[in-house]
Amino acid sequence: MPAPLDFIHALTWHDIPAPVRAQIELSLLDLIGVAAGGRQTRLAQLICDHATSEFGGDIPILFDGRPASASGAALAAGMTIDALDGHDGFNPAKGHIGCPLLPSALMLGHQANISGRDFLAAMVMGYEFGARAAIAQHATVPDYHTSGSWGAVTAAAAGARLLDLTPDQTRHALGIAEYHGPRSQMMRCIDHPTMVKDGSGWGAMAGVSAVKLAQSGFTGAPAITVEDTPDFWSDLGTRWYMLEQYYKPYPVCRWAQAPIESALAVQAAHGLNAADITLIEIETFHESVRLANPHPTSTEAAQYSTCFPVAIALQNGTVTARDIADEALNRPETARLASAIRMVESDHANAHFPTKRLARVTLETAQGRFSGDWSEPRWDHTSPATAAELRAKYHGLADPILGRDTADRIEESLSGLEEMPLRALSDQLLRPINP
Incomplete structure (x- = not known):
């Protein structure tokens, strides 16, 4: 056998x-x-x-x-x-x-x-x-x-x-x-x-x-x-x-989790208020770019989105099951931030997929542009x-x-x-x- x-x-x-x-x-x-x-x-x-x-x-x-x-x-x-x-x-x-x-x-x-x-x-x-x-x-x-x-x-x-x-x-x-x-x-x-x-x-x-x-x-x-x-x-x-x-750590697609970590790291490093952010640029791999839907109309679409959970994370510092439930999808500030996201496919991130899921986020406010390093999702086996x-x-x-x-x-x-x-x-x- x-x-x-x-x-x-x-x-x-x-x-x-x-x-x-x-x-x-x-x-x-x-x-x-x-x-x-x-x-x-x-x-x-x-x-x-x-x-x-x-x-x-x-x-x-x-x-x-x-x-x-x-x-x-x-x-x-x-x-x-x-x-x-x-x-x-x-x-x-x-x-x-x-x-x-x-x-x-x-x-x-x-x-x-x-x-x-x-x-x-x-x-x-x-x-x-x-x-x-x-x-x-x-x-x-x-x-x-x-x-x-x-x-x-x-x-x-x-x-x-x-x-x-x-x-x-x-x-x-x-x-x-x-x-x-x-x-x-x-x-x-x-x-x-x-x-x-x-x-x-x-x-x-x-x-x-x-x-x-x-x-x-x-x-x-x-x-x-x-x-x-x-x-x-x-x-x-x-x-x-x-x-x-x-x-x-978050109840959304793994492909959205590196963008969440990178966005939170940039926000924390520069003390940025979510209300002041006017543009969010996410460089990541092809499959994550395909998740770009900024305005989900169901929890299934919210879970399979990059833009929506990143917007939530910048507001709340995390993403919970309650944040992506059907009844939580029509919040104006989340919609504004999600609409401000620009997805950019990266050859560097593509080359490492699927063994690594990489993303790098730039946040823009009236005070300037603030970029982070390449990030991976939390709780991978290499950093469990x-x-x-x-x-x-x-x-x-x-x-x-x-x-x-x-x-x-x-x-x-x-x-x-x-x-x-x-x-x-x-x-x-x-x-x-x-x-």
Whole structure:
């Protein structure tokens, strides 16, 4: 069997280095916090209604409690996380591993009543598998597809492990997921932001469905981006991509975050008042320039904008979920600042994408022009967020939605999950929000 298929079932909790074990807890906490924040969006409300009405079953929906099938519950959870663009990501993937992975592992693991340790090991395996699946796909297909495309194969890998599929069934699960996973066009959603987002929910649904089909005898092998790309898989178990994920301080596209950091740095260095700024020039890479929409009419468009969150940051010093909610999009001063932004594509920034996302901002006032240095987003793995910062982010998102007591219980359950059944955590996640 190819090395990645062996890795799916062979990796044990004891094989995983201690720093990787610690990091998976923080990544899960981050994803759960983002899901809590995303649950209040209209996108999440619609997809949860859809899952319970169209996917009959007995798995409760994340932060909802109504029943659906494992595939439907995974769809709803993936899109709920994706509804608030604040989850972790991986630069070489140009996307997000955890968003399609967690829903599949959570729903199938809950259904199978697995141990917390098995769940955690499956999640680590999924991050390692998903990182390489993404790199392999981006290197071998012509279009830039959303995370749901390779995320479907990643979800199937986690599900195959959790349901203890045979090696042959696992091959077919990956092949089914690759064939039916959403090869959705990322730049279409960048140019025309809507609720389809990064395809992660559909990827989770396709992955779970592929596992269930393969388990019943349905065939679909091979997954070409797994089996025909050996060069991308040779460092499995030696290089831990779990330690190379980034996290987001702001709930907007990663491509907008370097401009935010550069604008805030220039503003602070020169003591500039947002009301005095007349021009904002942002030099950055092509994909970020494509996010230029200064006047979003929905939270989805606000999250996939460079101009709008930069304008918010210059006013408020940060960008929060509340700042990019549907009801917060018509503030006159934010609109003025966003209209004052000029986007400039930079060859220097293009040359470093996707491993680095660079931006340099110049702010102009009546007193002159003030330029900054090239900036990168915060909380990249080269300058990572601390555990305290990620826990504070989790509570900032989860507490207003879940209530502090519930958020604390989830955090405590996750911290002790290695020695508990998964349901000690999942029973708290798969119930209605009741702060």
